[in-house]
Amino acid sequence: xxxxxxxxxxxxxxxxILVVCFLMSALTIDINxxxxxxxxxxxxxxxxxxxxxxxxxxxxxxxTQHFLATKVGEKILNQGxxxxxxxxxxxxxxxxVLPRAGNIGGGGFMVMHDSVTNxxxxxxxxxxxxxxxxxxxxxxxxxxxxxKKLSTFGYLASGVPGxxxxxxxxxxxxxxLDWELLLExxxxxxxxxxxxxxxxxxxxxxxxxKLSYFEPTNKIFMKHNPNxxxxxxxxxxxxxxxxxxxxxxxxxxxxxxxxxxxxxxxxKNGGLITENDLKNYTPKWRKPLISDYRDNKIITMGPxxxxxxxxxxxxxxxxNYDLKQIGHNTTDYINLLAEVMKYAYADRSKHLGDxxxxxxxxxxxxxxxxxxxxxxxxxxxxxxxxxxxxxxxxEDNESFETTHFSVADKYGNVVSSTYTLNSxxxxxxxxxxxxxxxxxxxxxxxxxxxxxxxxxxxGAKANEIQPFKRPLxxxxxxxxMRDNQLFFTTGSPGGSRIITAVLQSILNIIDFDMNLEEANxxxxxxxxxxxxxxxxxxxxxxxxxxxxxxxxxNVEVIDPATCIQTxxxxxxxxxxxxxxxxxxxxxxxxxxx
Ligand code: DON
Numbered sequence: 001x002x003x004x005x006x007x008x009x010x011x012x013x014x015x016x017i018l019v020v021c022f023l024m025s026a027l028t029i030d031i032n033x034x035x036x037x038x039x040x041x042x043x044x045x046x047x048x049x050x051x052x053x054x055x056x057x058x059x060x061x062x063x064t065q066h067f068l069a070t071k072v073g074e075k076i077l078n079q080g081x082x083x084x085x086x087x088x089x090x091x092x093x094x095x096x097v098l099p100r101a102g103n104i105g106g107g108g109f110m111v112m113h114d115s116v117t118n119x120x121x122x123x124x125x126x127x128x129x130x131x132x133x134x135x136x137x138x139x140x141x142x143x144x145x146x147x148k149k150l151s152t153f154g155y156l157a158s159g160v161p162g163x164x165x166x167x168x169x170x171x172x173x174x175x176x177l178d179w180e181l182l183l184e185x186x187x188x189x190x191x192x193x194x195x196x197x198x199x200x201x202x203x204x205x206x207x208x209x210k211l212s213y214f215e216p217t218n219k220i221f222m223k224h225n226p227n228x229x230x231x232x233x234x235x236x237x238x239x240x241x242x243x244x245x246x247x248x249x250x251x252x253x254x255x256x257x258x259x260x261x262x263x264x265x266x267x268k269n270g271g272l273i274t275e276n277d278l279k280n281y282t283p284k285w286r287k288p289l290i291s292d293y294r295d296n297k298i299i300t301m302g303p304x305x306x307x308x309x310x311x312x313x314x315x316x317x318x319x320n321y322d323l324k325q326i327g328h329n330t331t332d333y334i335n336l337l338a339e340v341m342k343y344a345y346a347d348r349s350k351h352l353g354d355x356x357x358x359x360x361x362x363x364x365x366x367x368x369x370x371x372x373x374x375x376x377x378x379x380x381x382x383x384x385x386x387x388x389x390x391x392x393x394x395e396d397n398e399s400f401e402t403t404h405f406s407v408a409d410k411y412g413n414v415v416s417s418t419y420t421l422n423s424x425x426x427x428x429x430x431x432x433x434x435x436x437x438x439x440x441x442x443x444x445x446x447x448x449x450x451x452x453x454x455x456x457x458x459g460a461k462a463n464e465i466q467p468f469k470r471p472l473x474x475x476x477x478x479x480x481m482r483d484n485q486l487f488f489t490t491g492s493p494g495g496s497r498i499i500t501a502v503l504q505s506i507l508n509i510i511d512f513d514m515n516l517e518e519a520n521x522x523x524x525x526x527x528x529x530x531x532x533x534x535x536x537x538x539x540x541x542x543x544x545x546x547x548x549x550x551x552x553x554n555v556e557v558i559d560p561a562t563c564i565q566t567x568x569x570x571x572x573x574x575x576x577x578x579x580x581x582x583x584x585x586x587x588x589x590x591x592x593x
Contacts, residue, residue, distance in 0.1 A: 055589035056573055056575055084173075113412075123286070126471070155270050214430065215432075287302065318337075385552070416479050446465075459472065
């Protein structure tokens with residue numbers, strides 16, 4: 001070919017070449033070319049001691065389970081962003097720096113108070129069962145349970161992720177900054193890496209077996225094995241996926257290259273999620289549940305989370321008692337709470353599920369008269385065995401690793417969100433070429449009546465698997481208002497223990513007047529009806545334990561699994577506290593005018 005001919009061909013295609021170059025540049029978010037200022041490498045020790053103190057600020061507050069995510073939220077607020085902007089940036093950053101729970105391959109819930117409209121909102125961005133799922137998918141042919149961990153480990157365990165669509169929806173409704181800006185820090189930490197803290201290093205060691213089973217996961221997370229602590233975790237594929245999301249919004253995840261890769265890997269490895277499932281995923285605005293408790297307004301998440309329903313149900317029962325007089329964490333108090341919890345979780349097992357598929361008797365369960373009828377069955381000084389407690393009968397009804405973040409801004413907007421991959425590091429599967437760690441949320445469905453899920457929770461028809469249905473959750477992001485302004489907002493990870501942890505943080509603040517540190521440090525108890533075990537965090541003193549045993553409680557001392565992230569507003573100041581149970585959790589008050 002002569003040079004002349006070559007030139008002619010190039011000239012003929014010049015338009016095409018220019019279009020391709022333009023498209024490529026649109027897809028590449030060049031962090032350094034903009035005004036982007038990374039927070040950079042943060043020495044964890046600079047923050048970890050600080051989390052033991054209550055953070056204070058006049059202009060807003062961020063609390064998350066990782067100090068880098070908290071600093072990103074704070075930065076967005078300082079750039080003039082609102083609480084929604086900061087929450088989205090925090091969510092994307094956690095997907096990078098807290099990979100065991102933060103995610104784009106999972107889902108969650110967000111409860112919001114909007115200062116402009118003075119309204120409350122909640123969005124369900126929970127995972128959805130794929131079209132090809134079916135009720136007995138984890139059972140053998142003879143209907144016995146196929147206990148091969150299929151609902152918790154590997155490709156078959158994942159529901160269609162909802163996180164990116166949820167964040168996109170909140171951004172469209174309430175966001176004030178550009179979408180791309182909200183992903184810059186997450187992209188930065190994925191691309192350049194960040195230092196593995198001692199706590200995260202321990203988690204990577206502990207989950208070595210799970211993280212090394214699937215090659216794409218192994219390649220990312222086991223790179224520094226066994227010297228995790230202090231090494232840099234770099235996630236280049238995840239950075240590229242986040243860049244696509246930054247450039248194209250939710251379509252960067254649910255359509256095109258990323259969606260194709262997810263569907264391809266699923267099909268190749270026995271998973272069910274297809275391109276259509278991804279394309280059809282929609283988050284849902286749902287009416288938040290609103291109730292009152294001793295002159296406070298409780299705003300919380302409704303089904304498919306069970307959290308809000310049962311927090312309100314338990315508060316309705318407990319408002320009939322003078323808890324302060326009974327005394328915090330006394331034998332009587334624990335006895336009362338445990339009995340109340342048993343009734344709530346018994347109802348959960350039968351009546352709670354995705355409201356789009358099952359008629360959930362929300363009004364009945366949260367009815368104050370129903371609460372009184374339960375109160376009348378409880379006698380302090382006695383314990384009723386779980387086998388004698390049955391879910392309530394309502395006429396109309398026939399039919400470990402999560403993370404919470406809270407943000408409040410100077411305008412009065414409040415965002416409370418809990419999202420998850422379900423187990424620690426989800427299903428263990430990273431979709432090849434995308435860096436996306438997938439959830440194992442299908443385990444939150446009831447595989448069959450009488451078969452407990454990984455948290456020991458039982459379920460029935462209300463929570464059976466059906467295509468496009470969302471699994472029942474315990475996640476309980478909650479906002480408490482007093483005199484028409486924020487009092488506090490809270491939420492936690494911890495599987496089935498989330499509901500009781502959030503309940504106790506509400507009681508600690510409202511009934512016992514505790515400040516955030518006291519409320520956080522006090523021991524939490526948990527009873528979920530079945531198994532009939534009273535779980536107690538750390539060791540209660542021997543006398544109390546023995547007295548509880550005397551009441552026929554099967555007392556078990558458990559490791560802490562919850563991690564409350566609370567923001568309080570009092571006398572024109574915001575207060576925040578990162579739960580000491582997770583060393584990297586951090587509340588930030590460095591927010592300026
Ligand atoms: O939605 C739920 O209730 C569970 N998937 C939450 C899992 C969880 O909190 C594990 N964390 N520690």
